Amino acid sequence: MSMTNFSGRLAVITGGGAGMGRELVRQLAAEGCHVAMCDLNEANMTETRELALADAPTGTRVSSHRCDVSEPDQIQAFRDAVLEAHETDHIHLLFNNAGIGGGGSFVKDPVASWEKTFNICWGGVYHCCRAFLPALLAADAGHIVNTSSINGFWASIGPQTPHTAYSAAKFAVKGFSEALITDLRINAPHIGVSVVMPGHIGTSIVANSGVVLGRSPEQMTSDEIGDLRDQLAATGLPVGNLPDDAIRELIRQRARDFRDNAPTSAAEAANVIIEGVRAGRWRILVGEDAGIVDHLVRSDPEAAYEPGFVTRMMEQGHLQQLMESTGSTTRSES
Numbered sequence: 001m002s003m004t005n006f007s008g009r010l011a012v013i014t015g016g017g018a019g020m021g022r023e024l025v026r027q028l029a030a031e032g033c034h035v036a037m038c039d040l041n042e043a044n045m046t047e048t049r050e051l052a053l054a055d056a057p058t059g060t061r062v063s064s065h066r067c068d069v070s071e072p073d074q075i076q077a078f079r080d081a082v083l084e085a086h087e088t089d090h091i092h093l094l095f096n097n098a099g100i101g102g103g104g105s106f107v108k109d110p111v112a113s114w115e116k117t118f119n120i121c122w123g124g125v126y127h128c129c130r131a132f133l134p135a136l137l138a139a140d141a142g143h144i145v146n147t148s149s150i151n152g153f154w155a156s157i158g159p160q161t162p163h164t165a166y167s168a169a170k171f172a173v174k175g176f177s178e179a180l181i182t183d184l185r186i187n188a189p190h191i192g193v194s195v196v197m198p199g200h201i202g203t204s205i206v207a208n209s210g211v212v213l214g215r216s217p218e219q220m221t222s223d224e225i226g227d228l229r230d231q232l233a234a235t236g237l238p239v240g241n242l243p244d245d246a247i248r249e250l251i252r253q254r255a256r257d258f259r260d261n262a263p264t265s266a267a268e269a270a271n272v273i274i275e276g277v278r279a280g281r282w283r284i285l286v287g288e289d290a291g292i293v294d295h296l297v298r299s300d301p302e303a304a305y306e307p308g309f310v311t312r313m314m315e316q317g318h319l320q321q322l323m324e325s326t327g328s329t330t331r332s333e334s
């Protein structure tokens, strides 16, 4: 049974301060759905709330709560604060959307950034599902929406860039969500579940992830910039003589390119997600690029991690910008 009307329902949305989370808050509130969001960035949540209320019917409630979803204790406190703020014991929708990129190399990256990425992208989904399950069970209808990625079925952003923590987390999100379908059908049939697999969406996730991991261009030390210069030079980029400030600007430019040159906007993505939930679909691919990668991985799985796989995708006009802004290829190589 799918939930077709969100008016008067209560949705919990993690990572509501920016990107797809912000657009989910706005679009659901515009339908008269009450929303409780969390994020690390309180100023961004204030902005999201103002934007959402400006388009929402009178009486729609939008609350914001600071919570780091990689910390189970903070999630418990978030859950308690949501139920108190909305004077209820139940919620209808849980969007586990918060996420960051990072922890690329299992071999070379610090354990701390690997585990932070995994604990946000997987731990946040798992612990929010645990914490909010009683409130979903208490509702007359419920739906869990877990955001995975194309990296939930293809563990790569190209042959030159390790991508282990994020991929491991997003595969876990997808597997957990798919297994929940049967569990919920047997044990809580009034609750549905969807897994969202976006392709390249135009958000500030590259810049925001840098801040969360202490790796923004402003936070990086001169030694870290030097290591990055060496890595970029090893991929063939002529950066060997660039001063630190130019490397910092290159990082900023890549984050802007990722946001500004994506084939799908955050607002379009949120709309696809909401309509997918309304239609009762468990499997929500977002963007034409996501559909192409899904098809290519299924049709030739053995080839998925060979360099030619990415070339075939780019020949079909997909993922060029994703590869460039993550440093997996340069325009001259393609």
Ligand SMILES: NC(=O)c1ccc[n+]([C@@H]2O[C@H](COP(=O)([O-])OP(=O)(O)OC[C@H]3O[C@@H](n4cnc5c(N)ncnc54)[C@H](O)[C@@H]3O)[C@@H](O)[C@H]2O)c1
Binding pocket: 014, 015, 016, 017, 018, 019, 020, 021, 038, 039, 040, 041, 044, 067, 068, 069, 070, 097, 098, 099, 100, 101, 120, 147, 148, 149, 150, 197, 198, 199, 200, 201, 202, 203, 204, 205, 206, 208, 209, 212, 266
């Ligand atoms: N943008 C893409 O191309 C893309 C593709 C596939 C999947 N995704 C996934 O979509 C989801 C949303 O990403 P986005 O692109 O909108 O990114 P975004 O950076 O625009 O928004 C993510 C929000 O989550 C918040 N956040 C990060 N860590 C948090 C934490 N520990 N606790 C609470 N909030 C936290 C950030 O502050 C930010 O406001 C993520 O799970 C991401 O992995 C994004």
